[in-house]
Every structure is written in C-alpha cells, then in structure tokens.
Amino acid sequence: MTERNYSTVNPCIMCQPIGSVIAFKGIEDSMVLLHGSQGCSTYMRLHLAHHFQEPVDIGSSSLSEKGAVYGGSENLKKGLKNLILRYNPKVIGVSTTCLAETIGDDIGSIIADFREEEDLADEIMIIPVPTPSYEDSHNSGYIKAVEAIVKQFTIHESGNEIFNNKLNVVLSENISPEDTRELKKILSDTLGSNSFILLPDISETFDAPMTGKLQKIFPGGTTHSDIADMKNSAATIGLGITNNNKAVSYLDKTFEIPSHNLPLPIGLEYTDRLLTELSGIAGTDIHEDYQKERGRLIDAMVDAHKYVYGTKVAIYGDPNNVLGILSLALENGMHPLLVVASSKSPRFAEYAMERVRQVKPDCDVTVLEDVDFDAFNDAVKKAKPEMLIGNSNGKYISKDIGIPLVRIGFPIHDRVGAQRMLAIGYRGAMEMLDRITNTILEAQEEKLAAKWSEPESYVPLGEDSFHSAEA
Numbered sequence: 001m002t003e004r005n006y007s008t009v010n011p012c013i014m015c016q017p018i019g020s021v022i023a024f025k026g027i028e029d030s031m032v033l034l035h036g037s038q039g040c041s042t043y044m045r046l047h048l049a050h051h052f053q054e055p056v057d058i059g060s061s062s063l064s065e066k067g068a069v070y071g072g073s074e075n076l077k078k079g080l081k082n083l084i085l086r087y088n089p090k091v092i093g094v095s096t097t098c099l100a101e102t103i104g105d106d107i108g109s110i111i112a113d114f115r116e117e118e119d120l121a122d123e124i125m126i127i128p129v130p131t132p133s134y135e136d137s138h139n140s141g142y143i144k145a146v147e148a149i150v151k152q153f154t155i156h157e158s159g160n161e162i163f164n165n166k167l168n169v170v171l172s173e174n175i176s177p178e179d180t181r182e183l184k185k186i187l188s189d190t191l192g193s194n195s196f197i198l199l200p201d202i203s204e205t206f207d208a209p210m211t212g213k214l215q216k217i218f219p220g221g222t223t224h225s226d227i228a229d230m231k232n233s234a235a236t237i238g239l240g241i242t243n244n245n246k247a248v249s250y251l252d253k254t255f256e257i258p259s260h261n262l263p264l265p266i267g268l269e270y271t272d273r274l275l276t277e278l279s280g281i282a283g284t285d286i287h288e289d290y291q292k293e294r295g296r297l298i299d300a301m302v303d304a305h306k307y308v309y310g311t312k313v314a315i316y317g318d319p320n321n322v323l324g325i326l327s328l329a330l331e332n333g334m335h336p337l338l339v340v341a342s343s344k345s346p347r348f349a350e351y352a353m354e355r356v357r358q359v360k361p362d363c364d365v366t367v368l369e370d371v372d373f374d375a376f377n378d379a380v381k382k383a384k385p386e387m388l389i390g391n392s393n394g395k396y397i398s399k400d401i402g403i404p405l406v407r408i409g410f411p412i413h414d415r416v417g418a419q420r421m422l423a424i425g426y427r428g429a430m431e432m433l434d435r436i437t438n439t440i441l442e443a444q445e446e447k448l449a450a451k452w453s454e455p456e457s458y459v460p461l462g463e464d465s466f467h468s469a470e471a
C-alpha cells in the first residue's frame with residue numbers, strides 16, 4: 001500500500017466508540033457514557049458537533065492516573081449515577097475507550113454491581129459495548145453497538161412474541177439524517193408507515209428542529225418497543241454489504257427471521273435493487289412517485305454526461321458509502337482510478353471489483369482498504385485523478401495537488417449542511433450528480449479564466465477542458 005507503512009499516519013478512520021455513540025443516538029431516550037479519560041469524550045463530542053452542527057452530550061467516567069492503576073470501577077459507577085440524575089435516560093450505552101480496555105476493566109460486572117448498589121438504575125437499560133480503538137474503526141463500533149442494542153432489547157423483552165409481519169431494516173454504516181429521512185419515506189411509501197422497523201434512526205436526534213426549548217436528550221430515534229419487537233418481524237434487510245451486519249445475523253440465527261443484505265441505495269442500480277426488493281415484499285409495482293424520480297434521474301444523467309464522462313476520480317471514505325459512490329461514478333461514465341475504504345472491510349474489494357466488471361470492465365482501478373491518509377496521498381499522486389470524492393479530511397491532498405474535492409460522507413468539518421446532505425435514493429443520486437458536475441464545470445471555468453479575461457475572446461469548449469474525454 002505504501003512504502004512507509006510501518007505506522008499509521010493521519011488515519012482515515014475515527015475511534016471505535018464514536019461509531020457506537022452514533023448508533024446509540026439513533027434510539028429513543030438514550031445517552032452514552034464513555035468509560036475512559038475525559039479527552040476521549042471531548043474529542044468525540046467536538047467531532048460529532050462539527051459534523052452534525054448540533055450539541056452532542058456524551059458522558060465520561062473521567063479515568064485518571066489512579067483509575068488507570070487501580071481500576072476504573074468507582075469512576076464508572078459515579079459516572080452512571082451522575083448521568084442518570086442529570087439526564088434521566090431510559091437507555092445508557094457504555095462504550096469503552098483504549099484506556100479502559102488496556103487496564104482490563106470488566107464493564108459487564110461493574111454494571112451488575114452498580115445495579116445491586118443503586119435502586120435508581122432499576123428501570124434503565126444499560127448496554128455495554130467493548131470498543132477499543134486500537135482494534136478497529138468507527139465503522140466496527142457502529143456495527144457492534146447496533147448488535148448489542150438488538151440483543152439487549154430482544155432478550156430483555158422476552159415474552160412478547162406476537163408475529164408483527166413487519167420488515168426490519170438494519171443499517172451497518174452511518175448515513176446522514178437527511179438520508180435517514182429519505183429512507184424512511186421510501187419504506188413508508190412502498191410498505192406503509194407501520195410496516196417496517198428502521199434501526200438506528202438519527203433523522204431527528206442529530207438534526208433536531210429549533211424549538212427554543214433546551215432538550216437534554218433530543219426526541220426521536222427508533223422506539224424501544226419497536227426494537228424489542230424486531231424478533232417478531234417477518235424478515236430483515238441489512239443495508240450495507242461490505243462488512244458483517246452482526247445484528248442481522250443475530251436476528252436470523254436466534255429468531256429464524258429470514259434476512260439478506262443489500263448495498264446502501266446510492267446511485268441508480270443500488271436504488272433499483274432496494275425498490276425492486278420492497279415492491280416484491282409489498283406485492284405491488286414500484287410506487288409511481290419513484291418511477292417518476294427514476295425517470296428524472298436518467299434525464300439528469302443524460303444532461304450531465306457530456307461534462308462528467310471520462311473524469312478520472314479517486315473515491316475514499318466509509319466502505320459502503322464508497323461502494324455506492326463508485327457505482328454512481330461508473331453509471332455516469334466516470335473513470336474511477338482509485339477506490340479506497342478507510343477501514344477494514346472484508347468484502348469491500350470483492351464488491352467494488354464486481355461493480356467495475358459489470359459496468360466498465362476495461363477500467364484500470366486500484367482498490368485499497370484500511371489505509372491512512374499518508375498511504376492514500378501516495379496512491380493519489382501515483383494514480384493522478386482529476387477529482388477527489390470523499391470526506392473533508394482529504395482537503396489537504398486536494399489543495400496540495402490542486403484538484404477539486406467533492407465532499408460527501410463522514411466527517412465534514414469545513415462546510416455546513418452535512419446533516420442535510422442527501423446521497424441515497426434516486427433524489428440523492430441526482431443531488432450527488434449535480435454536485436459532481438457543477439464542481440467539474442467550476443474547475444473548467446477556473447482553468448479557462450485566464451483566457452476569458454478578454455470578454456470578447458471566444459474559447460471553443462473542449463479546447464482546454466477539465467479532462468480528456470477519451471480517458
């Protein structure tokens with residue numbers, strides 16, 4: 001991957017607990033407490049607040065040197081008590097950080113002791129999730145937390161076993177609040193508003209309306225009764241295919257709920273797959289609104305084709321997101337030279353190459369996974385793309401080599417609106433395509449600006465355009 005791969009330099013991934021925090025924020029009335037030093041929770045609060053532009057409260061057990069030497073159980077118990085008294089949550093996710101994992105604190109038994117010692121925890125579900133960052137990334141933290149949530153709720157609520165004929169939809173990667181709203185709309189329009197259970201649901205909790213009233217825990221998220229009811233559903237769809245969606249496997253194995261995984265519905269083909277699946281489940285034709293949206297997307301693709309065709313791109317970020325953008329890029333005639341999943345993702349390369357073979361078999365593409373920005377920088381310089389597509393952390397590479405960056409994914413810290421960014425569904429594909437096309441047009445204008453300094457001068461289009469169409 002890189003000639004200097006003896007250490008990680010500027011990781012493309014974030015801490016494992018941050019994924020766990022995002023997952024817990026997608027369920028009703030929940031708070032997260034990080035068992036570790038204060039710096040971990042401060043960093044994660046800031047990181048999430050910058051991306052979502054919302055206040056993000058996260059508790060900390062504030063481990064100090066003493067806790068690191070003698071164990072952090074007292075700190076964790078005090079932290080839990082404080083959190084309950086101040087926030088009154090119904091669910092608390094306790095995620096470990098590197099320090100807590102290194103000293104070997106057994107959070108399961110500390111939580112059990114806390115329950116024995118404190119009556120105030122009787123009605124509260126406390127869910128431990130081990131998330132040492134040196135082991136993996138925010139993506140695995142998200143998957144682990146979603147699995148832990150489903151396990152706790154389905155075991156805890158045993159006895160309620162009435163078939164509900166619903167579809168479980170379980171995400172295996174973080175999507176934006178706007179994407180979540182779009183997904184809920186698609187599910188509601190195709191199946192009916194009470195016919196599915198989506199987990200996690202950050203549509204409101206990370207993009208809450210301003211009401212003038214301070215809310216300690218934002219309303220919204222998947223309801224507790226819905227999560228408990230997932231074991232009574234007719235089927236499960238996991239969204240995301242590059243990693244093992246552990247909650248989906250658990251529901252399948254434990255409750256024999258038939259399941260399969262689909263790619264995140266980004267771009268034409270992957271959205272078609274979801275809509276076809278949903279219309280099959282509903283036993284109806286694809287909803288008329290989505291047939292119209294699909295037609296508009298095809299129209300937009302025809303309009304944009306003359307600008308985007310042949311553009312050499314490098315795509316990077318969270319694996320399922322990257323796979324979707326790769327699919328969209330190929331469908332629009334772009335030339336992906338470099339496709340990079342920032343975290344470990346066992347099936348990413350296989351699915352990325354499968355999509356390349358389906359659409360553009362002669363495309364000379366390099367697929368990498370689990371790389372840092374140092375390695376990515378080397379790979380970009382070698383591949384020489386004309387555009388980067390990924391999160392805002394790639395801006396230094398984009399500035400250094402003087403190519404544009406289309407911001408998408410997580411995190412986006414240097415622009416506003418990440419929480420309202422839409423990538424999924426036909427509408428998301430149109431928005432993405434418009435952004436990519438307009439970025440190409442802007443870059444082309446900048447390149448030609450010198451020649452346009454004389455207003456009367458005429459520069460024929462294509463003479464010195466952004467990219468070479470035969471690439």
Ligand code: SF4
Binds near residue numbers: 015043097
């Ligand atoms: S100590 Fe671990 S969990 Fe905490 S901020 Fe650093 S990498 Fe993340």
